[in-house]
Amino acid sequence: MAPRPRRTDELSKDVIVAAATELLDEGGEAALTFRALTTRLSTGYGAIYHRVANKSDLLAAATDAVIGRVVTGAVPDASPREALRTVALGLFDAIDEHPWVGAQLSREPWRPALLEIYERIGGLLTALGVPGPALFDAAGALVNYVLGVAGQNAANARLSAEADREAFLGAIAGQWARLDPERYPFVHRAAAQLRDHDDREQFLAGIDIFLAGIATLR
Amino acid sequence: MAPRPRRTDELSKDVIVAAATELLDEGGEAALTFRALTTRLSTGYGAIYHRVANKSDLLAAATDAVIGRVVTGAVPDASPREALRTVALGLFDAIDEHPWVGAQLSREPWRPALLEIYERIGGLLTALGVPGPALFDAAGALVNYVLGVAGQNAANARLSAEADREAFLGAIAGQWARLDPERYPFVHRAAAQLRDHDDREQFLAGIDIFLAGIATLR
DNA sequence: ACGACTTTGGATCGACGATCCAAACGTGCG
DNA sequence: CGCACGTTTGGATCGTCGATCCAAAGTCGT
Numbered sequence: 245m246a247p248r249p250r251r252t253d254e255l256s257k258d259v260i261v262a263a264a265t266e267l268l269d270e271g272g273e274a275a276l277t278f279r280a281l282t283t284r285l286s287t288g289y290g291a292i293y294h295r296v297a298n299k300s301d302l303l304a305a306a307t308d309a310v311i312g313r314v315v316t317g318a319v320p321d322a323s324p325r326e327a328l329r330t331v332a333l334g335l336f337d338a339i340d341e342h343p344w345v346g347a348q349l350s351r352e353p354w355r356p357a358l359l360e361i362y363e364r365i366g367g368l369l370t371a372l373g374v375p376g377p378a379l380f381d382a383a384g385a386l387v388n389y390v391l392g393v394a395g396q397n398a399a400n401a402r403l404s405a406e407a408d409r410e411a412f413l414g415a416i417a418g419q420w421a422r423l424d425p426e427r428y429p430f431v432h433r434a435a436a437q438l439r440d441h442d443d444r445e446q447f448l449a450g451i452d453i454f455l456a457g458i459a460t461l462r
Numbered sequence: 463m464a465p466r467p468r469r470t471d472e473l474s475k476d477v478i479v480a481a482a483t484e485l486l487d488e489g490g491e492a493a494l495t496f497r498a499l500t501t502r503l504s505t506g507y508g509a510i511y512h513r514v515a516n517k518s519d520l521l522a523a524a525t526d527a528v529i530g531r532v533v534t535g536a537v538p539d540a541s542p543r544e545a546l547r548t549v550a551l552g553l554f555d556a557i558d559e560h561p562w563v564g565a566q567l568s569r570e571p572w573r574p575a576l577l578e579i580y581e582r583i584g585g586l587l588t589a590l591g592v593p594g595p596a597l598f599d600a601a602g603a604l605v606n607y608v609l610g611v612a613g614q615n616a617a618n619a620r621l622s623a624e625a626d627r628e629a630f631l632g633a634i635a636g637q638w639a640r641l642d643p644e645r646y647p648f649v650h651r652a653a654a655q656l657r658d659h660d661d662r663e664q665f666l667a668g669i670d671i672f673l674a675g676i677a678t679l680r
Numbered sequence: 681a682c683g684a685c686t687t688t689g690g691a692t693c694g695a696c697g698a699t700c701c702a703a704a705c706g707t708g709c710g
Numbered sequence: 711c712g713c714a715c716g717t718t719t720g721g722a723t724c725g726t727c728g729a730t731c732c733a734a735a736g737t738c739g740t
Contacts, residue, residue: 277695277696277697278696278697278698279695279696279697282720282721287719287720288719288720288721289697289698289699289700289719289720289721289722290699290700290701290718290719290720290721291718291719291720292719293698293699294717294718294719298697298698299697299698347568347569350565350568350610350613350614350616350617351565351617351620352617353614353617354634359638359646359649362648362649362652363646363647363648363649366648366649366652367647367648370648378667379648379652380652380655380656380659380664381664381667381668381671382671383648383652384664384667384668385607385664385667385668385671385672387610388607388610388611388614388668389603389606389607389610390610391609391610391613391614392568392605392606392607392608392609392610392611392612392613393606393610394610395568395609395610395613396568396571396606396609398568399568399569399570399571399572402569403572416572420577428577428581429581429585430580430581430584430585430588430597430601431577431580431581431584434580434584434597434598434601437598438598441598446598446599446602449596449599449602449603450599450602450603450606452675453599453600453603453672453675453676453678453679454603454671454672454675455675456674456675456678456679457670457671457672457673457674457675457676457678458671458675460674460675461671461674473687473688495726495727495728496727496728496729497726497727497728500689500690505688505689506688506689506690507688507689507690507691507728507729507730507731508687508688508689508690508730508731508732509687509688509689510688511729511730512686512687512688516728516729517728517729
């Protein structure tokens with residue numbers, strides 16, 4: 245038997261998670277396979293499974309790492325309302341940069357990442373003066389909105405990987421515009437706005453609607 | 463060669479979609495495999511692939527069927543506000559009954575199902591008197607909230623398949639309650655409410671928050 | 681009744697997640 | 711200093727999946 249080369253530096257879970265994150269960012273969820281991981285890390289299956297329980301565990305660890313970086317970020321002292329918008333935008337941007345995080349948050353909501361999000365948003369809503377009983381509902385609604393946007397974003401990103409994003413959105417908009425205005429009056433009219441809307445601005449607009457609704461609970 | 467038995471009735475796409483829906487409802491997304499489908503329909507791969515392009519196509523068709531049934535349901539003439547709540551609850555219940563729909567809506571938002579949802583919600587918001595420019599943002603926010611809840615629901619259902627749902631929710635609540643109150647004040651307090659909250663009611667509470675926020679746009 | 685076209689069943693392929701085990705390593709004890 | 715034992719690593723292998731392919735079986739027009 246030929247002597248097998250062997251890595252000298254020890255393979256830590258952090259290194260594996262970092263490599264997994266790279267693969268996910270480059271090619272989406274489909275690109276994260278153990279085969280690709282072994283290639284990138286120049287190792288074998290054994291080394292990876294020694295540090296990681298399974299694929300779910302790996303995805304969860306990568307997600308926790310990304311979200312943790314966002315949530316622990318200090319927000320300069322501002323009004324609770326401004327802080328909430330900042331945190332929400334931070335989440336949006338993180339998910340925009342790592343779209344697979346969005347899908348993962350929905351898939352396994354009991355893992356630490358979503359816990360951190362709940363804590364952060366719940367705390368800011370408390371500071372905003374939302375009364376106790378309504379707090380739970382308000383936080384749930386806000387988090388669900390963020391998760392919904394996150395999921396949509398992940399879907400958009402999955403497209404962009406294949407084709408040009410702008411072109412695809414234009415194609416959808418064209419398709420919407422061509423719909424029968426009698427049967428689909430709203431979507432027909434919305435087509436124009438779909439074509440040149442800004443995801444980030446629309447996300448913030450949603451946050452503002454929500455905050456306005458929260459204000460009525462006070 | 464032995465003569466091969468052969469089905470006499472023609473295999474239509476509707477029949478395939480119905481069988482797929484049954485499999486999905488019984489065992490979640492993992493249960494929908496072409497092998498299981500061939501067994502249930504007493505047929506082979508060829509017959510199925512003849513009617514269906516691939517697995518995505520099958521999932522999308524099943525989703526469109528479920529959502530179509532909800533969205534086309536007539537709402538007795540009520541105030542736009544009541545109609546919106548009814549439609550939203552209808553969506554919630556449908557996704558509660560078929561949790562895989564929630565995941566699918568996020569995965570491929572450009573397929574007809576979400577289009578129908580947008581149209582319905584957009585139309586009702588128009589009737590509610592939301593002014594034109596804000597309509598697009600409002601509809602987007604509301605749909606995203608529904609999608610977020612749908613995703614969470616799908617995740618919950620994935621658990622319930624494995625273990626008892628009540629017990630699992632209790633376990634999570636216990637875990638939250640045991641968190642350090644200094645570091646996680648909000649989640650720590652929310653644990654009690656998590657244990658005995660009603661998903662359907664909390665969903666409606668979120669809808670009401672959004673509607674209150676939307677009212678400020680008028 | 682015969683040939684062209686459609687529908688069907690199952691063999692097969694490549695890729696995946698996961699498991700398993702022996703080779704290579706390193707650490708500490710005699 | 712050397713040897714034995716636990717740990718870390720690499721890769722062969724398994725079972726299952728979605729997808730492809732093709733010939734047999736059926737259907738229909740002429």
